[in-house]
Amino acid sequence: MIERIARAKLNLALHVRARRSDGYHAIETLFAFVEHGDVLRVAPGAGRFAVTGAFAAGLDAEPDNLVLRAERAFRDRIAPLPPLDITLDKRLPVASGIGGGSADAAAMLAICADLAGIEGDDPRLFALADALGSDVPACLFGRNALGTGRGERLTEIAAASGTPVLLVNPGVPVATAEVFARWDGTDRGPIAPGDLIEAAAASRNDLEAPARAIAPAIGEVLVWLASQPGVRLARMSGSGATCFALFDDSAACSKAAGIVGATQPGWWCAETALT
Numbered sequence: 001m002i003e004r005i006a007r008a009k010l011n012l013a014l015h016v017r018a019r020r021s022d023g024y025h026a027i028e029t030l031f032a033f034v035e036h037g038d039v040l041r042v043a044p045g046a047g048r049f050a051v052t053g054a055f056a057a058g059l060d061a062e063p064d065n066l067v068l069r070a071e072r073a074f075r076d077r078i079a080p081l082p083p084l085d086i087t088l089d090k091r092l093p094v095a096s097g098i099g100g101g102s103a104d105a106a107a108m109l110a111i112c113a114d115l116a117g118i119e120g121d122d123p124r125l126f127a128l129a130d131a132l133g134s135d136v137p138a139c140l141f142g143r144n145a146l147g148t149g150r151g152e153r154l155t156e157i158a159a160a161s162g163t164p165v166l167l168v169n170p171g172v173p174v175a176t177a178e179v180f181a182r183w184d185g186t187d188r189g190p191i192a193p194g195d196l197i198e199a200a201a202a203s204r205n206d207l208e209a210p211a212r213a214i215a216p217a218i219g220e221v222l223v224w225l226a227s228q229p230g231v232r233l234a235r236m237s238g239s240g241a242t243c244f245a246l247f248d249d250s251a252a253c254s255k256a257a258g259i260v261g262a263t264q265p266g267w268w269c270a271e272t273a274l275t
């Protein structure tokens with residue numbers, strides 16, 4: 001059995017630069033990853049697929065799980081595989097700006113490559129990832145990176161491993177396409193220079209305003225996170241609604257997590273760290 005954590009992706013900053021003629025937007029984003037994620041378990045078997053975990057119900061209406069799309073694409077375009085039994089332990093909220101589906105797809109591609117004896121950095125895997133979604137190449141790469149293009153062009157940047165992170169989601173799913181569609185068309189300039197945290201702190205998430213217009217609860221989360229002692233940076237990730245706070249130390253992060261647990265029954269929260 002192969003087990004892999006499909007780690008949540010964060011956009012420490014996300015600048016939207018232009019609308020493209022293909023329906024996507026040109027972006028610049030600082031991708032980072034946290035320890036927390038979904039768990040994918042795969043073993044040779046009878047072709048069964050099961051979803052368990054706190055957010056399994058969020059995928060009940062999903063006709064074509066990204067895990068199965070990734071598996072199918074691998075079999076069709078790269079190499080045959082024996083029938084597989086797959087279990088996805090869905091620990092990340094669905095459609096929430098932390099790329100759970102993209103991370104699951106990338107983890108499945110990596111497992112398929114492993115089973116077929118193909119290197120994890122094979123360009124053919126990245127081509128499949130690119131076809132599955134804008135965030136899937138970054139999740140397959142799995143390391144901090146500046147993403148450009150529609151997010152698929154990646155340049156590695158040095159990590160800030162171990163930085164304590166609190167993830168908070170107000171319990172409202174937000175559709176990525178709708179958030180991009182509400183972007184006001186103003187190019188507010190590139191990502192700031194500097195190391196990962198410096199660059200992030202001096203940059204923005206241009207999707208925050210359109211996401212807050214759809215889900216005002218995002219604003220409540222951000223105000224609350226920013227007011228917690230020891231917070232270095234509080235921001236929304238991706239197209240929302242999950243927000244994150246980077247903390248100076250893990251005690252401050254744990255304290256804030258405890259307060260969310262005790263006072264905000266509708267908010268999902270995970271205490272974790274940058275990889």
Ligand SMILES: C[C@@](CO)(OP(=O)(O)O)[C@H](O)COP(=O)(O)OP(=O)(O)OC[C@H]1O[C@@H](n2ccc(N)nc2=O)[C@H](O)[C@@H]1O
Pocket residue numbers: 011014023024025026027029096097098099102132133134135136149150151176177180237238239240
């Ligand atoms: C906003 C980001 C930031 O990392 O993350 P999430 O909020 O999804 O986590 C990503 O760009 C999302 O990537 P992903 O979730 O893979 O989206 P895709 O399936 O490629 O695209 C879904 C839809 O979002 C819009 N889209 C996506 C990416 C992009 N650069 N421009 C866009 O306009 C398009 O309308 C597209 O049809």
Ligand SMILES: Nc1ncnc2c1ncn2[C@@H]1O[C@H](COP(=O)(O)OP(=O)(O)O)[C@@H](O)[C@H]1O
Pocket residue numbers: 059062064065066067088093094095096097098099100101102103104105135176238239240
């Ligand atoms: N394994 C999966 N996990 C999450 N979402 C999935 C999965 N497979 C398909 N989807 C679909 O992909 C969409 C985006 O999911 P997700 O990656 O969680 O969003 P985001 O990148 O905004 O966090 C969801 O609306 C869901 O219907």
